[in-house]
Amino acid sequence: MVLRKSYLDKIIPFIDQDLIKVLVGIRRCGKTVLLGQIKDVLLRRNIPAQNIIQANFESMRFRNTRTAETLYDYIAKKAEGCTGKIYILLDEIQEVERWQIAINSLRVDFDCDIYLTGSNSKLLSGELATYLSGRYIQIQVFPFSLAEAKQQCIENGTYTSDEKLFADYLKYGGFPQRFFLPDDHSITTYLDDLYEAIIVRDIMLRHNIREQTALRNVLAFLLDNIGNPFSARNISGRMVSEGIKTTTATVLNYVDYFKEAFILLNASRYDIKGKALLSSTEKYYAVDLGLRNVIKKSEKPDSNKLYENIVYLEMRSRGYEVQVGKLDDTEIDFICYRGDEKLYIQVAYLITPADEEREFGNLERLHDNYPKYVISGDLMNLSRNGIIHQNIIDFLLNP
Structure with a gap:
């Protein structure tokens, strides 16, 4: 898949910044691949692979990780034994109930850098979004130009x-x-x-x-x-x-x-x-x-x-x-x-x-x-x- 350089150029300056990076766009526009390209950037910066925690909530592998509590527990367990900052990459986060609570808690409890994708423009609207108010940047992803x-x-x-x-x-x-x-x-x-x-x-x-x-x-x-x-x-x-x-x-x-x-x-x-x-x-x-x-x-x-x-x-x-x-x-x-x-x-x-x-x-x-x-x-x-x-x-x- 082609390198989506225009989006990476927007994201890279925010790596390691205390802001959650949220990629939104229509289903199948390439958000998952872009998340993988962000992972490649991190690996080229010599981030240990075990410090990069990924999950795609459209996959049955994560069928038991669909609530704020189970998501938090999953990340916390994966983070055990990691030295230094952890990098959390979560795909189609809207499939997790009350995900905003878990993400805010992870941000508070761990030295982490968080990247999310979602297929809903109202991902960050509503009462729960107040948990993340002022703590994220949102980038819209489109199908190929x-x-x-x-x-x-x-x-x-x-x-x-x-x-x-x-x-x-x-x-x-x-x-x-x-x-x-x-x-x-x-x-x-x-x-x-x-x-x-x-x-x-x-x-x-x-x-x-x-x-x-x-x-x-x-x-x-x-x-x-x-x-x-x-x-x-x-x-x-x-x-x-x-x-x-x-x-x-x-x-x-x-x-x-x-x-x-x-x-x-x-x-x-x-x-x-x-x-x-x-x-x-x-x-x-x-x-x-x-x-x-x-x-x-x-x-x-x-x-x-x-x-x-x-x-x-x-x-x-x-x-x-x-x-x-x-x-x-x-x-x-x-x-x-x-x-x-x-x-x-x-x-x-x-x-x-x-x-x-x-x-x-x-x-x-x-x-x-x-x-x-x-x-x-x-x-x-x-x-x-x-x-x-x-x-x-x-x-x-x-x-």
Whole structure:
């Protein structure tokens, strides 16, 4: 598996710091492998192997270690006889009841450095999270970016060209395991099964949902409409008109569940002139295009949506906070923030002469000195007036 350097670069500065490192992301996005790569870093620092204590709570090996008490006892026993700091690496920690209590107690009772993974965005919310308040950093992990996908295909011996890689990525996304599957049918079957696992294990069982028709239809509708303004009222009305019983409140609950399981990611809307976040009409994007493509119902071509989604994911994976900009009656696709950095992005499939004025004109109305980009599938460089135009493949492969 490729070395996930961008994530390791974020984690390594916090090794041996008195902060719990929490890696969160959708199921099967590569958190377990990343945890293994963290272990490799520790071993290269000459940490004794016996001082590194690992557990994956999806494994039956740890079926008797699913409460705060049994987890604490397990780590305490493994730590016996260790000299110096111990390193605790725990995978899918949400499977352990009241895990926060055990982790906080381990942090207090042992000289230790703790790394956790979880597949739930609310892992550190709620009353129990107060045990760890101010004592952790959280890093979100995404499926492979296009650059990571290219590296994996080169290592697998399946890379032929950037263009073929990009077309494949638009169709099948970046879940790491799918790059080891032999054909299109295997990949589609894998993505279907992954979807079922997320729907059943991370949503239906967790939230005790028995009627699943509305749940699945709401998700399919949202994935058909990535990048469109969201209205729970409109969605519930459409479901009812199709004979599916639901309400606006139920739709809102379902959206929260999709976000919690990381199937959907949101971008809030920001009024650039008013300098305020808008409370309505946020947009949603799929965490992976392959998963999105096996769930959505519509067969119509939607290259503009796919391009917008892939740029959104790229910026999030690079560590940016991403918002949608409102500028009077026009829109800036993305405003991206990372620390003191800020930049604007417009995304298009292909830029016709009519599109050029809209895509560049919106950015030209922004009278500040932050970088501005137009990203499209065009090969010709259309940069103008300080606004940088980039081909989407070049943009994705050259962070």
